[in-house]
Amino acid sequence: MRTLLRLCIVVALACAPAFAPSAALAAGGPTVLVLTTGNEAQDVADFALERLHMEARRWSFTLVEGTPADLEDLDGTDVVMFLNTGADILDETQEASLHSFLSRGGGFVATNAAAASEPDWDFYQELLGATALTPPVEPASEQEVAFNAGSPITDGLDEELKVTERWYYFDPEPAQPESTILAQLGSGDPVAWNSESYNAFYASPGGTGKTWGDRDFLQLIRQGIWWAAGEQGMLLQNSEDAAPEWPYTWTFVLFVVAVAGGGSIAVWRLDKDEALRESEGAESEPAADPPVRAGV
Template sequence: MRTLLRLCTIVALACAPAFAPSAAFAAGGPQVLVVSTGNAAQDVADYAVERLQMEARRWNFTLTEGAPEDLEDLGDYDVVMLLNTGGDFLDDRQQESLETFVEQGGGLVATDSAIESEPDWDWFHETLGATALPPAEAATEESVTFNSGSQITEGLDDELKLTEHWYSFDPAPAQPGSTILAQLSSGGAVAWVNEGLPVFYASPGGEGKTWGDRDFLQLIRQAIWWGAGEEGALVQNSDDAAPAWPYTLTFVLFVVAVAGGGSIAVWRLDKAETEKEAAAKA
């Protein structure tokens, strides 16, 4: 019986990390609904969500991948992210729900082709603050520079090189009305916020490589934090960057090895105690 109890304890301790909630989840950070309906490249959208999930675990927010119908009830969310969305994908009820959400202080973060979404929805385009022209046919590398003085750009390098099918805008985001956070070396705006509502837009994001860039991910996560109304600095949960369960085979083998090694040690200890008790009785 003692052997069994000890073995159970060892296995429980070895497996405990697999079932413990992440620090980000336990902390109850901002809740983010991400929708990517109508995107032009599903592989890019999938990779972007994967990277954002890692950012969420590390930086104390929760990311939920959803569909247009999830926009009908946004009571559990702090931010809606339209990730490279495209086309007319929202019905009247979903549009009304998103508009009410933003007007009442909910955050909206949009990237890349999202600015072309819902071409007949005036509120949406007035809120984003610009009208996009068709993107360039060829992807080119451009230098992006960030403006200081915003929570969203804090800590970013002065210059970032990205390869994208770049958008231009006519009309461009107006000042006053929008605050430009980043621009190309040519002067064209690539990221800005609405000055009256918690709305952020960044034109990069159409290329998968962009979502692997450390500075771009920092820009997006800080925009999410800002959109949620969080004014404090982001606090990193360094142990929460690994993929969620199911864990890798390496981890499973590690647990088995720990449990197996522990069982051998317990068996030897129990055997020694049994022999000692037998000797004492003799």
């Protein structure tokens, strides 16, 4: 019984990797350079980056945190993301490099305050397809965001999303044919759209940590990243919570056999040693006195 129990433990340990979370690999996915320079709320930016790193691991893209200086060399970068960036963060060299990158098909994703990041750069307004009015002065309010179907960026986002933000408004607003509206408030004001001239996507929400914790908003952002990168295939999850598919590779099978075999040998040796100790203990015990007969 003891031997059987030990063998069960060995087998369980050998098979544990079959049920352990698989490491998510971003090999082959787009590389995203994300900037948070000049943001007004570092705690929100930090939380957003934390959530985006999780998305990157699960959905096969690579997230690289950077600064405006990194825009001067964008080799190996597929998407530049301005996450709640502040105003006037780029110098002329960085603007020229970003312009060249986007003109030859590079991707761009921006959220929240990034709409007002470069107010004096005409190309930036062309890229966004809209001009943000002065930063929001109204307090944050909860609004319903409705998504429009027909775009890979909004695929699967069928229900309205309730978001509490200090909302940005635009004049001029994005409009066809230069832009495709992806989401709007109940008032009709657009809050997410993509450019038809560049691989550029913008979402007005993202100024609060609660928004970055919303599953639907993260889906919108990751699908926006995928679209901006020019990816044509389906966005496939590579979740750390997913077990590997069966059957496993021969390497894994051989690993299990090796561990189980080694464990079996170890159990056999332990049982042999234990039996030997029991035998030696029995031999060392003094012999019992013979029974005494009555009347002798």
